[in-house]
Amino acid sequence: MTAHSINRIKFPTAWWALLRQLGIEPFDVLRKAQLPLSILTEPAEITTPNYFSIWQAISELLGDPATGTIKLTSTSVPAQWSPSLLAPYHARNYRDALLRMSRYKQLCSPERLHIAEEGETCTIQIGWPYFEQPAPPLLVYITMVTLLELGQQGTGYRLNARLVELTHPIPAGKVEVLKEFFGCEMKFGAPHNRLTLNSSDLDRPFRSYNAELLEILIPALEDSLDKQLHNNSITESVKWIVKKNLPAGRPDIHSIANELGMSDRTLQRRLTEEGTSFKQLLTESRREQARTFLSDPSLDIKEVAFLLGYEDQNSFYRAFRLWEGDTPSNWRSEQQMNSIIPPIN
Template structure:
């Protein structure tokens, strides 16, 4: 079976990629399996972490119930903060067995080959976690599994990204062996202080400040069979995921636009027409929809930049010069003038006065 056959077997879904915006904003509680116990093992107080994030502990014991995606990401960041364990998401993800992911985990486990497992998980992932992009990209000698949250209200995503990539790694190691490693690993967020742990656990080069979170998998590994392949159970799991998503609520145009702006900023100044195109509409239509929410495009961009600026400044290891370019400014001086207009002080003074993340 060649690569094309491995990715387009009749038991798989008919496409490799999901739309950029799936239109929803929840996540199945299976993604938090064992979270309370893991927080406790790191010396944290699970009830306090969940309480700060307004998440009822009872929800975590119901894997097919839905948590809000902003709340879920906040729990991971809060757990890292309260435990003082900076690589919380990395370690939580690497101990996360595929079966713990519930329906999505079994979609991967029941697939025929590693290639089909990646294909099926990439397609089904937005049903498990909404407002998310997952896709497979074919490259020379390998394929790239991409993961990216596209929810405009979520700024801090590091712990979730490291958790999710660890989950995918464990699915691959289930078939390829515990010592298997990818060719490369990419993360969107800046390099953390203890980044050597990432290199150790992935046993591969790890790069930060990348456009998207990615695992690079050699093509030859895609043909390896999944140990518990079960085409009948696969169809049952896929159908169950579809049914769970029938009552989901759509993201607003403002939230979608904020997400698109956030993704565009590292490439430079956001342009109305480009953001509108990402949402499948014209520039005029987007302006009208923003106007209905008492916004215009310039104010929306500035709001996203303000939120990201304070988040990045709290990452003490990130130079202010890099921060300016992450926010789409061509010069550090332009960012400094904007920041002083927003907050009445320079970025450097603000960082000195505020506690680190």
């Protein structure tokens, strides 16, 4: 098994039907994305770059990503949804729905949802761990709108978010339609794509709760998820979760296993089968994040140490010397010089 194998998903067929309702032919999408038309006729699996190309093509055909998002999501009805979305829709309450969405979304999409509750807020951070390029804005919008729309349709209430944070700059489109939908401030150029909700909304019961249907859907979804986890590498998933949890302190294997929905022992066994360990992945994640953070001149060394989960700056210095054979300051200066002075042929 390789880390590459987990980065393959099937594009949900429901989206093709929605696009046709808006007058956009799937063939035109695939042509613009420069992908084979066989994706429509065969149960083909695509990678995250392919997935991004499809959504970028859809965005260009729709014209304005913000308005296009509202069109796509308002056109969607539960009858067209996949089982991985139907299960959250028929959950007991909004919290249960979000947790089910986070768990089963990986069956049909390469993005991952990291949910954290603290006090009066619940933050949902969205990431794509298998591709370093930014996701198309349309895809980010749709993911966030779907998360809030899930709560609104399930509870029957108009729910407002507390904050929407987006990594891309302010778009030229009609962002007002999104602000009106979310009912809150939107920040562009943020470090992460993140939706912040009111924790008080999470306990709202779903009028669409259907225990009998869940008894049918959940075993099938769990079986599919179990097969996927056993057929694919979880190394990259573990590293992505570790990186997102580093600023809160050093993550332990128990918390990571819990997010993956498995026991500590099962996670240890799976990592051993893939020739690695949790300790090794923690070190790799910290090293990779350290290089990324140090490449940002706006972050000082103390901030980098904090973002990596170190209790003090000296601990970070010692670790970085072991990784790179140099101090963080010297390494950063050398990288900056290399980016300015062209190499001599």
